[in-house]
Amino acid sequence: MATIETSRQYSISRAAAGYLNSISQARSLNTARTYKNAMQAFLEMLRSRKMDPEILDISELPEDAVAWMAAYLKNHAPATERLYLTAVARFFEYIAAENLASVNLPRVHLLIQQRARRPGIRLPQFPKDAIEKVLDHVMDHVNAIPKDENDQLRNLRDRAFLLTLADTGLRVHEACNLRRGDLDWNEGRALVTGKGDRQAVVRFSKRCQLALKDYLSARSSLDGSSGRPLGSLPLFARHDKGAGRKIKAITPTTGRNIVAERVRESLGAEAVGTITPHSFRHYFVTRVLQASGNLKLAQELARHRSIAVTQRYAHLSDNELDQGYFEIFEEDQ
Secondary structure, eight states, X not given: OOBSOTTSOOBHHHHHHHHHHHHHHHSOHHHHHHHHHHHHHHHXXXXXXXXXXXXXXXXXXXXXXXXXXXXXXXXXXXXXXXHHHHHHHHHHHHHHHTTSBOOOHHHHHHHHHHHXXXXXXXXXXXXXXXXXXXXXXXXXXXXXXXXXXXXXXXXXXXXXXXXXXXHHOOOHHHHHTOBGGGEETTTTEEEEEOGGGOEEEEEOOHHHHHHHHHHHHHTHHHHXXXXXXXGGSBSSBOOSTTTTTSOOBOOHHHHHHHHHHHHHHHHOGGGBTTBOHHHHHHHHHHHHHHHHOOHHHHHHHHTOSSHHXXXXXXXXXXXXXXXXXHHHHSTTO
């Protein structure tokens, strides 16, 4: 790296301080803190290689330092390594932009691309048995003696709502946006608008349809007195004092509260937060894959744009691996 400002000494530490100052002025507090941690690690790495950043001129910092940094970070998580290397790369960009030294930026980015690990793919985690306990609970709870009419409507609604999440793979906002007229009861499906305003057909299971019909039947007097066409009414409505006798759609926040409340009732307060509306979508995709073994089918039913997303669900548990192994190798022993 050739020096540009030859008339005065400009240490690596001084350049790093200027860089962090520019970051703090343009980025959020959390981002600035992360970049500061990254640069502290970078300077410490240089010291470990007998390069004193307080003394060395910025012109003496080679592009190879990003490769050294990648090696220095091998004990960190891949995602942290990637983040810190991004901060270092932008430090070199700052050096070039401020004319502190001549930098071969394409080489900097190539070194990072070659040396950095890619963050590992996290398998979707969800408590399958716990979700099924929640579903069993809401299916049984509708038979409990209700406190009042709204309590009964909430029980029926929540059963229908959770079964809809579990058996259709709908995202919570998609379920909340459904109207009565969206469902084709003869075909057992609905046309929904999902991510990117893409329309798609979603299928409803028989148990889901029965739960919806029970709920809408109990709600018929409210719907009939609304003065609105039935098809325009929300499929899932609020049943609280704020809504009164009006038919108002539930929001995604209400949907999350429904899940939290039913998790608390069936699994205990300590389980709240371990299951979210999106957990039911994971449950849906995994059920399709385990039952069919058809990755393309699961992708289409889940409405994933990329099959790579669906592949994240195509994993086997340790118990399934054990069972498969012993069936193959121990059956004839």
